[in-house]
Amino acid sequence: MKSEVVPMIKKLGSLLWYDQEESCLLCSAKSVEPICSGCREEYFQPRSSRCPSCGKLIGNLSERCKDCSSGIGPKTLDKVVSLGYYGGAWRDLICNVKYKGQPYLLLRLSDYMISCTVNNLPPPDAVVPIPMHPNKLAERGFNQTEVLASILSGKLGIQLRHYLIRTKDTAPQTSLGRNERIQNLRGVFQVKEGVKLKDKIIWLVDDVITTGATLGESAKILKENGVKEIYAFCLGAGKEE
Amino acid sequence: MLFYTLINDSGEVRFSPAPEVDKLLGNVTVLNLRLPLEVLWRNLEEIIHIKPSEIPTPLEELKSRIVNRLKPALEKEGNLNIEEFEWDTPDTNDKITNEKCRLVLGNERLFTDFIARVQGRQLAEGELTSLRGSMHCDEQTITVLMQKAVLTNHHVWVPAIRRIKGYWVCQRCGSIHCQEWTSIYGYAATCQECKSIGPLNSLQVLFRCQPLQNQNPQKVKHHTYPFDFSPSQKRAAEQLLELSQKDGVHEILVWAACGAGKTEVSFPAIRKYLSEGKRVLFAAPRQDVVHDVQLRLQRSFPDHMVKILSGAAAPDWEDSLLIVATTHQLLRFYRAFSLVVFDEMDAYPYAGNKILEFGLKQAIREDGRLIYLTATPSEELLKKFGQEDFPVIRLPLRYHGRPVPIPEWIEVNFPDKNLKNLELSDKPYFITLSKVLRELAQDGPLLVFVPTISLVPIWTEILKKVFSNKRVEGSWSSDPHRRTKVSSFLKGSCDVFICTSILERGITVNKVQVAVLFAHHEQYDIRSLVQMAGRTGRTSENPTGRAVFFAPRKTREMIRAIDWIREQNSIAKGGSFHEE
Ligand SMILES: [Zn+2]
Ligand SMILES: [Zn+2]
Ligand SMILES: [Zn+2]
Numbered sequence: 001m002k003s004e005v006v007p008m009i010k011k012l013g014s015l016l017w018y019d020q021e022e023s024c025l026l027c028s029a030k031s032v033e034p035i036c037s038g039c040r041e042e043y044f045q046p047r048s049s050r051c052p053s054c055g056k057l058i059g060n061l062s063e064r065c066k067d068c069s070s071g072i073g074p075k076t077l078d079k080v081v082s083l084g085y086y087g088g089a090w091r092d093l094i095c096n097v098k099y100k101g102q103p104y105l106l107l108r109l110s111d112y113m114i115s116c117t118v119n120n121l122p123p124p125d126a127v128v129p130i131p132m133h134p135n136k137l138a139e140r141g142f143n144q145t146e147v148l149a150s151i152l153s154g155k156l157g158i159q160l161r162h163y164l165i166r167t168k169d170t171a172p173q174t175s176l177g178r179n180e181r182i183q184n185l186r187g188v189f190q191v192k193e194g195v196k197l198k199d200k201i202i203w204l205v206d207d208v209i210t211t212g213a214t215l216g217e218s219a220k221i222l223k224e225n226g227v228k229e230i231y232a233f234c235l236g237a238g239k240e241e
Numbered sequence: 242m243l244f245y246t247l248i249n250d251s252g253e254v255r256f257s258p259a260p261e262v263d264k265l266l267g268n269v270t271v272l273n274l275r276l277p278l279e280v281l282w283r284n285l286e287e288i289i290h291i292k293p294s295e296i297p298t299p300l301e302e303l304k305s306r307i308v309n310r311l312k313p314a315l316e317k318e319g320n321l322n323i324e325e326f327e328w329d330t331p332d333t334n335d336k337i338t339n340e341k342c343r344l345v346l347g348n349e350r351l352f353t354d355f356i357a358r359v360q361g362r363q364l365a366e367g368e369l370t371s372l373r374g375s376m377h378c379d380e381q382t383i384t385v386l387m388q389k390a391v392l393t394n395h396h397v398w399v400p401a402i403r404r405i406k407g408y409w410v411c412q413r414c415g416s417i418h419c420q421e422w423t424s425i426y427g428y429a430a431t432c433q434e435c436k437s438i439g440p441l442n443s444l445q446v447l448f449r450c451q452p453l454q455n456q457n458p459q460k461v462k463h464h465t466y467p468f469d470f471s472p473s474q475k476r477a478a479e480q481l482l483e484l485s486q487k488d489g490v491h492e493i494l495v496w497a498a499c500g501a502g503k504t505e506v507s508f509p510a511i512r513k514y515l516s517e518g519k520r521v522l523f524a525a526p527r528q529d530v531v532h533d534v535q536l537r538l539q540r541s542f543p544d545h546m547v548k549i550l551s552g553a554a555a556p557d558w559e560d561s562l563l564i565v566a567t568t569h570q571l572l573r574f575y576r577a578f579s580l581v582v583f584d585e586m587d588a589y590p591y592a593g594n595k596i597l598e599f600g601l602k603q604a605i606r607e608d609g610r611l612i613y614l615t616a617t618p619s620e621e622l623l624k625k626f627g628q629e630d631f632p633v634i635r636l637p638l639r640y641h642g643r644p645v646p647i648p649e650w651i652e653v654n655f656p657d658k659n660l661k662n663l664e665l666s667d668k669p670y671f672i673t674l675s676k677v678l679r680e681l682a683q684d685g686p687l688l689v690f691v692p693t694i695s696l697v698p699i700w701t702e703i704l705k706k707v708f709s710n711k712r713v714e715g716s717w718s719s720d721p722h723r724r725t726k727v728s729s730f731l732k733g734s735c736d737v738f739i740c741t742s743i744l745e746r747g748i749t750v751n752k753v754q755v756a757v758l759f760a761h762h763e764q765y766d767i768r769s770l771v772q773m774a775g776r777t778g779r780t781s782e783n784p785t786g787r788a789v790f791f792a793p794r795k796t797r798e799m800i801r802a803i804d805w806i807r808e809q810n811s812i813a814k815g816g817s818f819h820e821e
Contacts, residue, residue: 028719030695100367101431101442104422138243138275141424141444 025108026089034108043090044083044112050120054212055080055237065240067211072178074216077204078229081120083112086208086236094207094235098140103147110151113233117152117203121231124203126161127152130218131189133169148235149205163197164189164218173214181213189218191225198226208236242366242384242446243275244398246285246311252296252303254289256281256398259381261342262388270300272307273327276315277444279400280426284314304328318427337381345385351378355386356394358558361520361577363413363603364448365401367439368573375558387448396450402430402443411435412447413572415599419443434596438569452576452606456518456562467540468505473638473813478506480634485510485580485610492611494626497636498645498809499616499775500749504534506636507582507612508541515545515562519579522604523565526588529727530747534584535565571600581605582612585746587619587768594619616775617768617805637813643784644810648755648774648803651677653791655759674791675707678756681787682708682737685752686730689739690773692762694719700758701739708737715739745772749779753786760790760799770802 023029024036026043033040040046048057051065054073058065067073074080084090097105129149137143153160168188173181191197202222206215209232219230244256247269256278257263260271282289288307297303308326315321345351358372373383390396402411402419409419409430416434423429424444431442441447470478477495484493497503507523514521523538525531528551539547548557550566550573568583581601586594605611613622626633639645654670681687691700694717701715714735716726723743730738731750738744742764755776757765770790777786790799 023719027721096440100440101429101444102420102440104420104431137425141277141426141429141442142422 025093025105035112039089043085043088045085050080050082050237051240052079053077055082055209055232055234057082057085057237057239059240062240074212074219076216076219076223076230077212077232079121080209080212080215080232080234080237081116082209082233082237083109083116083235084237085239086210087239090236094144098144098207101141103142103144106144106147106151109235110155113148113151113235114155117233118156121203121233122201122229124158124201124231126159126163126200127203127205128161128163128222130204130206130214131162131164131166133166135169144207145205148207148233152203152205152233158203161195163192163195163202163222165192173210178211178213181211182217185213185217189221191221196226197222199228200226201229202227202231204230204232206232206234209234210238242278244278244281244446245275246272246281246307248300248303248307251293252298252300253293254285254291254303254307257388257391258398259337259342259384259388261337261339262346262385263392265339265342265346266389266392270304270329272304273329274311274323276311277400277426277429278398278446279403279443280314281311282400283404284310315426320423320425337385341381342385345382346389351376351382352386352389355383356390357560359390359396359448359450360454360560361452361574362450363399363573363575364450365413365439365441365573366445367441372558390450394451396448399447399449400443401441401445401447402432404428404430404443409443411441413441414596416596435569435572438572449575455520455579456560458516458518464541464543466505466508470505471502471638471640471642473636474502474506474640477634477636478509481506481612482509482513484632484634485612486513489630490610490632492613492626492631494613494618494622494631494633495615495636496618496633497614497616498639498813499772500639500645500779501616501636502640503614503616503636504537504584505541506634507614508538510612511538511563511580511582512542514580515542517579518562520561520577521563521580521582522571522574522578523563523582523584524568524571525565525584525747526568526586527743527747528567529724529743530584531565531567533747538563538565568597569600571597571604574604576603576606578605579609580612581609582614584614585616586613587615587617587622588746594621617771619768635812637809639779639784639813641781641784643778644813645775645806646777646786646788647806647810648757648770648788648790648799650760650790650792650795650799650803652793654793655791674758677789677791678704678707681754681756681789682711685754685783685786686733686735686750687737688730688744688750688753688755688776689737690745690755690757691739691741692759692764694741696759697739697741704737704739711736713737713739716743717741718743742769744776745769748776750776751780752783753777753779755786755788757788757790759792761792761794761796765798767798767801767805770798771805774802774806 024031024039025034026039029036045057048059051058051068053064053068056065096102127149129145132143149160166188167190170184170188176184204215209215215232242258244258245260247255247257247260247263250268263269369383399412402409408417410417411432414435416432418434419430419432421428421430429443431440484490495503495506511521525534531551535547535549545563546561548561548564550564550570625631653674697715697717705713712735714726716723729735753776755773757773774788777788778784
């Protein structure tokens with residue numbers, strides 16, 4: 001008996017030992033933090049400013065990105081913050097969460113999300129996820145923006161509110177240009193019946209911001225219904241070249 | 242993929258992602274609610290397995306029984322807004338038109354083509370995009386074809402992960418190592434074990450296909466092999482060929498010394514299977530080995546396309562008789578192979594082995610055979626083999642006929658604390674160590690093994706100081722630059738290479754010398770020690786070399802490893818040996 005069990009325990013032991021060698025979510029290098037310092041530097045770029053209108057990473061040279069300075073960015077958001085640059089391994093991680101059924105990975109990002117929001121945005125009355133169309137939600141089984149919003153809500157003690165509903169299934173935004181995106185989103189969002197939004201301050205949450213059409217459109221609807229200030233948080237944003 | 246619940250005229254309950262197909266092929270009534278198959282199976286288990294004699298009549302009762310089970314389950318666990326459970330109402334979600342459905346169902350050529358591509362596999366949803374691309378058709382067409390195959394050809398849908406007795410069990414790899422999360426349908430889970438070939442979760446399904454038919458036997462031109470068999474290789478190969486055809490023998494173990502040329506020993510048996518139109522899989526644990534074996538097989542079987550499957554790459558949909566794959570690729574197949582040659586199965590830790598055993602059982606045909614090739618059979622293999630139905634073929638002699646170098650132990654008192662600071666040059670243990678390492682490096686390229694990933698960068702830095710005029714590199718399994726670094730060592734453009742077990746097996750480097758640091762570490766068992774030592778003296782030009790175990794004491798595993806190699810050498814020297 002003994003001779004069989006001991007080697008097995010030893011092997012299992014060494015397995016555990018390897019599992020415990022914690023590794024970076026992005027590059028698998030050994031790292032105590034969920035994301036290693038090299039990857040944080042590369043994707044979060046803590047010293048690069050974000051365009052306050054659209055969340056884009058803009059270095060330190062200007063106040064706003066070129067698009068927003070020339071007036072074609074979203075205009076209904078009071079400020080946007082993005083955690084990192086939507087590219088490379090950071091993009092892969094966000095895609096793995098969304099398309100490969102791994103929403104639990106987002107939990108490991110909570111500390112980064114919290115410092116990104118509380119350091120840059122004023123406290124809100126509610127955190128609101130961008131809704132997914134019911135059909136898409138049915139296929140995927142979860143809404144990643146809702147997971148993000150519930151992390152912020154849970155950790156910061158802010159109410160999670162589903163003020164918005166999505167009434168139309170849209171073509172994927174990625175295949176469209178800026179004007180088409182805005183066109184594509186007309187009438188997609190509605191405010192849920194009976195909710196009181198007057199003078200509220202809201203954090204809108206989405207996974208990725210590119211042109212800002214989705215967040216801009218949702219914010220527009222919310223403001224038309226009385227919301228006072230709207231701030232947006234997303235995991236990934238573009239970078240000014 | 243989501244499924245509707247269907248009832249046919251005789252009260253049989255089944256599930257379909259495309260009820261339009263079922264409707265065209267028979268009379269069914271459909272519940273207008275799409276759910277993951279796992280949720281349906283779990284909640285309606287009793288109803289699916291109901292005996293025909295006990296099916297309630299009228300069907301209205303069966304319908305309400307189904308709703309009465311689903312409704313509370315979804316309300317309790319899930320976060321779904323279901324207003325009404327309706328039967329047979331027109332559904333507007335992603336509806337496949339009748340016209341389209343008829344068109345696809347009527348196209349026999351398309352269906353035959355589809356079956357040819359998927360036979361012998363078990364497809365995950367993630368693989369469908371690539372299948373679609375290869376057939377140039379859209380999502381709905383594939384769904385229709387799949388459902389037709391289920392209804393007419395005994396293909397089956399299986400939830401990718403099932404909740405069985407409180408555990409989530411992956412149906413692709415058999416693992417219970419699943420991460421649970423909350424979906425709108427209630428709890429869901431993603432398998433952590435077979436993630437590397439595309440993550441699977443419990444909201445998804447596997448499409449399990451029917452066994453592959455053999456291809457027509459083909460006259461294979463008898464090419465001579467582009468290498469010479471050594472006499473002992475030849476004898477083993479003939480024995481293996483004979484046993485692989487013998488009735489009642491399903492598994493054969495080839496136990497060879499490191500460097501005996503065991504891979505080639507399997508070639509005559511492989512050739513025989515190919516000539517009969519039977520499919521063969523050669524599975525090896527590491528990517529580096531797979532690419533090397535593919536080249537060797539391709540040179541020996543020039544009439545066949547020898548395909549490679551490795552990593553998370555989308556599978557190739559063309560049929561092929563001979564495939565070389567990393568072992569996890571097994572999980573993509575179902576009853577596909579007549580012969581599986583499994584190289585170095587013991588390279589996996591215990592838990593990994595369980596997954597592969599599960600995968601093997603699924604991938605091999607019921608009448609299929611399995612050949613294990615290994616230099617270091619595990620206890621389990623040794624226990625299993627030796628009887629008549631489980632024969633062992635031994636090949637203790639190296640290809641060039643010279644013995645395997647016996648490893649040496651050199652006492653080195655490594656400090657117990659971690660080695661973050663590199664101020665060690667004056668420590669006594671370090672003086673011994675660096676002296677011996679320098680000696681080794683004079684005789685050829687030096688391969689240095691360390692037991693953990695975190696030690697690789699530390700020792701790479703240390704050895705860069707020791708060998709200031711040599712090229713020193715370090716790598717480990719998840720190192721993004723692993724491929725280039727390893728190939729630079731194999732090509733000889735690096736003198737000292739520090740690594741974890743990644744180069745423990747399957748590689749041959751002329752003149753290589755081996756150093757195992759922390760050889761007493763629990764990570765090293767007898768098999769890995771034998772394998773690491775077995776890297777030395779493999780080529781005919783340089784059949785000798787040194788393998789040194791550096792450790793504060795000689796552990797039981799080290800003693801056993803040295804004995805193991807001695808024993809193999811003496812059996813080889815005797816020329817004949819008993820089959821155990
Ligand atoms: Zn990293
Ligand atoms: Zn901007
Ligand atoms: Zn699995």
